[in-house]
Amino acid sequence: MTVALSGKEIATQIEEKFPESVVESSEKAVVVKSDSLLDVAAFLKDTPSLDFDYLNYITAVDYYDHFEVVYMLSSLEHNHSLVIKARCSDRESPALPSVVHLWQGADFQEREIYDLMGIRFEGHPNMKRIFLWEGFPGHPLRKDFM
């Protein structure tokens, strides 16, 4: 069985390394500050005891007052997984750092989120729409899109 690592325990490890980078944590997930997302992601990937070498998926949820981007990470070696989240509250031009250089698997998924949810990933080598055409009005997966 894939062990879902406790978000609370990982959060203390992250806090030790990067103080004040965790917004909140539960058993299921760790919410990290968007400006420390890259550091935390690299830490999770490169620490041998965690070894999160595999990015299962990225997705985004619109909660009206903020967007939540969800990353599920796995280690194929240790067979454990972790969900980390990042939030951005700017509805006009929400942005988060891109993790493509850590996990190339994020490439199309970040473009998809940009296309359908309108969150821009900074540092992505090809940040443009993936399914809809350039010039499509709005981002359909937002809750206020009619």
Place this chain on the structure above:
Amino acid sequence: MALKTEPFVLNLGPVHPSTHGVFRMRATLDGEVVVDIEPVFGYLHRGVEKLTEQRTYTGIIPLTDRLDYIASMSNNLAYVLAVEKLAGIKVPERAEYIRVIMAELQRVAALLIAVGSFLNDCGAYFTPFLYMFRERERIVDLFEMVSGQRLTYNYMRIGGVSQDIPAEFMPALRKFLDMMPRFLDEYDQLLMQNEILLARAKGVGILTREQAINCSASGPVLRASGVKWDIRKADPYSVYDRFEFDIPTGTVGDCYDRYRQRVAEMRQSLRIIKQAMEQMPPGPVKAEVPHLLHPPVGEAYGRIEAPKGELGFYLVSDNSIAPYRCHIRPPSLINLTALRDMIRGWKVADAIIIFGSIDITVGEIDR
């Protein structure tokens, strides 16, 4: 005087480079060599994720049929598993076994199409494809018996399956299991050492182990690169922990390995079906589930090892009758991440095979 040359842009598609749906590859060529390639999606985008937000949990099941439409049963299963996880529903034993049998039959059917169309791409025009369709037809007949449908089955339900298998199903399945290994041997005889196939696929489009993991590849594509990772073993769902089967892996990660990987996986699926048939207990096939489901506030991710890789549904519930958010993790889309690295440096003709060896369904990419 040097000849002036410039790169040439060639659109492969959007009709289709082979038989995988409406998809376009924008290739930049230097002579016959591909120097860059960009996949272009969106021709089949129907906004399934948005549609789910206005449907009841049960009403979403038919939508899942239309994602990877050559493996509808697998899509059904991944979705209902996610909802059951979200709402904490327990499924009767018999239903679990029926689900496993259907999912594995579906895997064989989908892999037959994958192998068949790959051989088409290699130039073995429609002869092997027709053979594979002959066998797939028998599986489709079996599915028709249980669900009345031949493509979009809509068979699984939250808490079980829509109805028990009919009396004539088991004898027909037994007959299929007797025949199928012989057919697989026949393919091996015809194709495994076929000189043209070896020449075209061996060493072509290599995806290394590290690249495969970094690109989040899954399913046969990941395993053909030598990574022993199968969700049925690594994170068993349903009753997969009760069956004995092996995880075949490749060594090189070239097109030939991916082809062989799929044939090997079909044999393992047949093993699982045989065991599931023997162990299947009698009993109900559907748990008592309220007609309009209100899962508690929260989120869940349910995933399965679909024929193409990790298929998952991420659901967020706000305690209403429709999901607040439903995200689908499509193996077809994510497996294409490595396409550019695999194709660059190869000729146009190889690009078609490399693309074919990944095995995609556009319904799942675009959603």
